[in-house]
Amino acid sequence: MPILSPDQIQFYRSHGYLIVDSLLTNAELQLYQADAQLLTNHCLEQGDIVTDWGCIVEPLACNYYDDDQLTNLHKATRADYLALRHSTTNGVALCTLDKFGLCARQLLHHQDTRETVFLLNEQYIAKPPRSTEAQFAWHQDILYMSETERQHAIVSVWTPLCDVGSDNGTVMVEPFPDPNNPGVYADKCQGAFTVVMDAGSALFMDGRLRHCSGGNHSESFRLVFMPQFSLGPIERTNHSNAALAIPLGPTIEYT
Template sequence: MKQLSPQNIQQFRDSGYTIIRHALSTEKVELLHEEADTLTNFILNEGYDLTAVLGCIIEPLTCGYLDPAESDEYKTDKHAYIARRNSVLENSAVSSIVLETVARWAAVLLGNPEQVFLMNEQFIVKPPHSAGASEFAWHQDSEYLDPRLQSHSTVACWIALDPVDEVNGTIMVSDLKNPAADPFVVRVPAGSIVFMSNKLRHKSTGNAGRLFRRVFMPQYSLNPLLSLEDDGDAKAIGLAIKCTF
């Protein structure tokens, strides 16, 4: 397993992002690639428009591929999450990638190498020849949180499952320490990971290529992110799975 260098950690703190090229092994990339294809084929066979309806986002636990869960226990209980997560491909290696391999890097970047919480995961699949429909505008991930939670630090781990560039739908980032500079265009091989702070402004180009472009993006927080419901109960925003090392 590749390690984050001191330069990676400092770049993340200063600029809001850092990159590890070829972070995941070929076997791990192929497994996530298979899962992305399985879920994408399901979505298309069900007649959903991947861009217009889903915005290129496929959440493995809630996209409809799995039967509805009997309870929300899987959102906060690690064992329940693992059982449900591994049932997509009936392969235990998937949850290991999310809760161990990638989570370790996220924990280091968030400042607590011993613990982090998985808060969300999604595939971002851009169909071929969809340049005009599959762009993502400039944004910060914190904008999607309740204003009361926007001060919490989170990290998105943008994992390229295909080689990516500005033609098939990559990301462009605006350096936190130098926002007036030209955006940095990410061009990386499959298996590379772009780690992004939720304060980082970034956008995604559309896919003008002839092939699907697949990315897997788990997101982690230093603490569980909870919202106060009308009944007074605190419930997790998405997921709140503790990962300890």
């Protein structure tokens, strides 16, 4: 059966977000934790994770892969992307495209649409211990794109790899004030709340959802995996892809 129920899909479309507990199995969670540690350690060898990397570790953009390993095909072709990522942590990329991708397909597709869903981006968000300055101000992901790049709906899947709360820099979200006019907010936040989640759960966010996160006051690294999907490839005016443009494969059903 599909992972998401009709009620969950409707809630997401009305409020701009959806929290799903225990989306990842323990085995899947361990794969992402291992991949995150490997790539984050690589970035730490090159500089400070906060000041030099902005807490963002993108597998295909953090210089982990040599230039002769990484081509445009790895950013736009399912088979090449899977082969490259399998060379790092076998199983992670397939879960990203299939399990996360299935959820994205359910949320982005409407009843009569058949557009292809693409993996737009994937990143680990790493906040070191006691990094109180590692904060993200209130923002909407869609506004990072130019007007010409906003033609397709996007969904971000904020997936903590450890338990998260206000102490270690979790996310705050502000649901859509008006479901009939999604993504339009007043200057003052209304209805915003702090998200408390267990490792392996997932917060799905519409690209128009307003959200932020605070610093990490704890004694441990706070790691989050966040893939992003789009209903169509996001292209720049020069016809290059804004990030990744990897089409999802056939629909995979999970029980």
